[in-house]
Amino acid sequence: MYVVNGNWTFAIDVATGRQIWRTPVQYERGALRVATSGALMRGPATIYQGKLFRQTVDAHVLALDMKTGKEIWKQKYADWKEGYKGVIAPIIANGVLVSGMAGGDSTTRGFVDGYDPDTGKQLWRRYTIPAPGEPGSETWPHQTKPDAWKYGGGATWQYASYDPQLDLLYIGTGNAEPYNPTFRDGADCLYTASTLALRPKTGEMVWYYQSVPNDSFDFDATAESLLAELRVDGQMRKVLINAHKNGFLYVLDRTNGKPIAANPYVKVNWATHVDLKTGRPVLTDLLDRAMKGETVNVFPSRGTNATLISFNPKTGLVYLNSWNFPRLMKYVDFKFVLGTGSTGIESTMTTPKGEPAGYHMAMEPLTGKVAWQVPLMDFASSAGMLATDGGLLFTGLLTGEVVALDQDNGKTLWQFKTGSSVNAPPITYTHKGRQYLTVLSGRGGSIANRVVTDSVPTGGSVWTFALMPE
């Protein structure tokens, strides 16, 4: 078993938990200036043909020998001093190591890279913001804000998905930058806040869907896309399901990027709905009011805290942990300084008094009907959701519990308290004929850390449980 965090890579004996090796991540500590929330890691260790791949916070991607933990190759992909950072697990797709970047709240221009996993040689780079003259560049204000595209965001800071049948890699892009649209003339700003379908061998963009044109509220479209097949009007369709940070649960046709459904899964007040013909959200007056200088409370600041959702084809339901966490914000001026924050807003985020911080919930993805929801009064969950074929859900709480829920009603069937917050998605696997569940415990991450402040201890640990035959 391989485990990564911002500072270490571990190999652990899956049967006993014994550490086989651990390798420290070598990085320039100055990079923490742009990381803002420490050296954290999103997603798993990526393993392929004897090598383990990961990023470092100072914007490198590297390969370790899975047997020994020794470094095989290491490539710098950006300069952290310009605001770039590495927090995301790469993914293998059709033999190519595909690796994103983070730093979309600093002065960055998003991209995705393809590497030869054997040698670390870069095969391609696909920028998420087109240069002047390239397709999509007409959606940037080149006349009035000639440099906006160079630092326009669109970071690729969450995990991608790969469909080997279609040979398409799906990756989301982050918020437009600055959030304050005045500095981008309110233009659509492709391909920020979009889902991209890329050909992994070449980086060619086969289709895109921009869920939030002129993103002005930090609505990254980076949530991992879950690949499924759904019956739509009697026809089985290859879809991707995305619990967007903007509060809508999208179902897209993953062969062409056309939206099939988009239903709110949390309170949403910035848009009334998504027009499925145009794919564009229909805005309320919130953006206009904010543009006039009003302090506005945007629901949601995030529908989930960048965590994985799950889907069970048997029930037809999507399971997720939602957040009830609006952003009270005001647009302000900002001074461009390369490598520093470039949001152009001031904001605070708190759950309204007396309301749940979030929910465990189950939802029909095409209709938006909520099958059940369980309120979480103390803290929302920052862990991913795992659905098993046997009708269980496994997830975790910021207060440290790993929990098993009933898929039928969300009732807690079992829980075990670990020593720190459970932020990671549980995984399940079989080893020598028995099914196991493993979960990482350890307070961390920006928002989760901030929400629990000092009420939960820090410290990382790996917990494995056996599912007993009875």
Added chain:
Amino acid sequence: MRVRRASVLGLALACAGAAAQDSGKPFAAEQIGKGSALYETHCQTCHGPRLANPEWAKDLRKFPREDQARFVDTVTYGVRNMPPWGDVLRPDDIDALWAYVVAGEKKK
């Protein structure tokens, strides 16, 4: 002219309120102003605009006022998630930041 300058400085110092150094002397307004500008450029992303509502990092309004040495050490060398700034900020810059943190923002 001399008198006028002195009175402006006196007003600024009055606004700084409890902004006193260990020696008991108040910080100069220029030093607090310099600290405020440095804070805006380098610190506010994590510690919050004008010292308030930090997004990710410690609330510096709660930093112990008797702990200047730890402040300087932490800013210079970093600790845990706090990055080192010793190659970016000079000692007098860090002193200015301390002056700003101790002086705080004026109540509006």
